[in-house]
Amino acid sequence: MNDDDLTFALQIAGAELADQPLDPDSPLGRLRTFAAAHPGVELGPDHVRQALAGTLPRLPQIDL
Numbered sequence: 001m002n003d004d005d006l007t008f009a010l011q012i013a014g015a016e017l018a019d020q021p022l023d024p025d026s027p028l029g030r031l032r033t034f035a036a037a038h039p040g041v042e043l044g045p046d047h048v049r050q051a052l053a054g055t056l057p058r059l060p061q062i063d064l
Contacts, residue, residue: 027051033058 010016022029030051035043037058050056 030054030056030058 007017022032024030024033027048028051031043031047034047034051034056035041041047047056
């Protein structure tokens with residue numbers, strides 16, 4: 001598959017390939033930031049729901 005085939009397949013699927021950095025305030029950006037800050041946590045449906053709602057914490061919580 002070449003780049004033209006991939007571009008066509010994405011168009012058929014109603015998507016496009018991003019050529020810019022990911023917006024950190026997007027749901028996917030929030031998930032990636034969370035995953036990078038919490039390497040031992042397995043992401044699940046609740047994390048996705050929180051990312052979509054904008055309530056997913058970005059930094060690890062520090063217990064004092």
